[in-house]
Amino acid sequence: xxTRLSSRSLPSLVSQASTRSQFVRHSHSLxxxxxxxxxxxxxxxSSQYPSFSSSSAxxxxxNIKNKSNSNDNHHHKKGFRxxxxxxxxxxxxxxxxxxxxxxxAVVDPAVPDRVLDAAQQEGVEKIDTxxxxxxxWDHAGGNEQMLQAIPSVKxxxxxxxxxxxxxxxxxxxLFSIGNLRVRAxxxxxxxxxxxxxxxxxxSPSSPSSSSSSSSPSDVHDVSSVLFTGDTLFLGGCGxxxxxxxxDMHRALSHVIGGLEDNTLVYxxxxxxxxxxxxxxxxxxxxxxLLDKYDWVCKQRDRGLPTVPSTVGxxxxxxxxxxxxxxxxxxxxxxxxxxxxxxxxxxxxxxxKF
Numbered sequence: 052x053x054t055r056l057s058s059r060s061l062p063s064l065v066s067q068a069s070t071r072s073q074f075v076r077h078s079h080s081l082x083x084x085x086x087x088x089x090x091x092x093x094x095x096x097s098s099q100y101p102s103f104s105s106s107s108a109x110x111x112x113x114n115i116k117n118k119s120n121s122n123d124n125h126h127h128k129k130g131f132r133x134x135x136x137x138x139x140x141x142x143x144x145x146x147x148x149x150x151x152x153x154x155x156a157v158v159d160p161a162v163p164d165r166v167l168d169a170a171q172q173e174g175v176e177k178i179d180t181x182x183x184x185x186x187x188w189d190h191a192g193g194n195e196q197m198l199q200a201i202p203s204v205k206x207x208x209x210x211x212x213x214x215x216x217x218x219x220x221x222x223x224x225l226f227s228i229g230n231l232r233v234r235a236x237x238x239x240x241x242x243x244x245x246x247x248x249x250x251x252x253x254s255p256s257s258p259s260s261s262s263s264s265s266s267p268s269d270v271h272d273v274s275s276v277l278f279t280g281d282t283l284f285l286g287g288c289g290x291x292x293x294x295x296x297x298d299m300h301r302a303l304s305h306v307i308g309g310l311e312d313n314t315l316v317y318x319x320x321x322x323x324x325x326x327x328x329x330x331x332x333x334x335x336x337x338x339x340l341l342d343k344y345d346w347v348c349k350q351r352d353r354g355l356p357t358v359p360s361t362v363g364x365x366x367x368x369x370x371x372x373x374x375x376x377x378x379x380x381x382x383x384x385x386x387x388x389x390x391x392x393x394x395x396x397x398x399x400x401x402x403k404f
Contacts (some may be wrong), residue, residue, distance in 0.1 A: 210244025
């Protein structure tokens with residue numbers, strides 16, 4: 052049984068996953084860099100690991116300096132780190148590594164070889180868990196290949212339609228990954244079985260404070276992250292494929308909106324620029340929105356990701372989290388309408404945008 056990811060074992064797993072995956076052959080992602088940028092939750096110097104504001108690095112092994120030393124550097128740190136892994140046309144998978152145990156989880160690894168490559172770069176000891184947000188193929192389509200490569204892996208989700216699911220969770224269920232605390236939160240709307248995952252450390256600490264970005268995303272003293280799949284995007288939300296405006300309003304404004312404002316939000320797609328372009332049409336005088344849009348454009352022009360945002364930020368510029376805002380209701384000519392009515396109109400306009 053597979054129990055350890057090391058510099059010896061991972062190359063063969065990467066090769067196996069590449070051969071098995073039916074999606075990799077049709078994806079641009081094999082030639083894209085892995086963004087080794089996610090916030091590092093640690094108190095030690097950020098120079099040992101690129102912070103969110105650092106430049107991207109190639110996934111080629113020639114650009115990785117001494118994997119074992121990198122592993123040792125992280126192993127004594129508290130907290131955890133998040134590595135966004137771009138896949139397919141605009142999806143993100145995520146590698147989450149508990150620094151104290153070097154045990155990792157993966158969110159929505161639809162292209163397995165990319166995630167295994169990221170794990171190899173990070174010197175991960177073991178991929179313990181796959182967190183699946185929903186059953187759509189661009190999120191759950193790599194689960195079977197991951198299970199073949201790592202037979203002991205737990206594949207977690209809230210919908211029996213998820214490929215290779217072996218641990219179904221319920222709303223509010225708590226579980227652990229290494230020393231990390233995970234809470235599954237049901238957010239039906241995009242799909243009926245959609246789950247998001249709120250993760251905190253049992254030994255919380257602050258992320259690197261070396262970010263040089265001028266974005267409102269400059270956040271410090273953060274101890275929690277949220278993986279939102281296709282429920283919440285930066286500046287937008289998922290289509291209501293299997294739910295209603297009422298469902299999505301509850302998910303965004305009550306479930307997600309009830310978390311601490313400094314919670315980092317890692318969404319499932321790089322839709323930020325288009326989302327904020329739409330947001331400007333219904334909230335054109337919102338300075339926070341305009342500033343965020345300028346920053347997003349600069350990030351995308353440089354080929355860099357725009358994740359993460361924060362819960363607090365989304366409340367300030369995401370129209371789907373602000374259906375009550377007078378400015379948005381005026382722009383839609385819906386003053387005095389219910390939040391659900393405004394959400395319905397916003398979604399209809401965004402679908403045609």
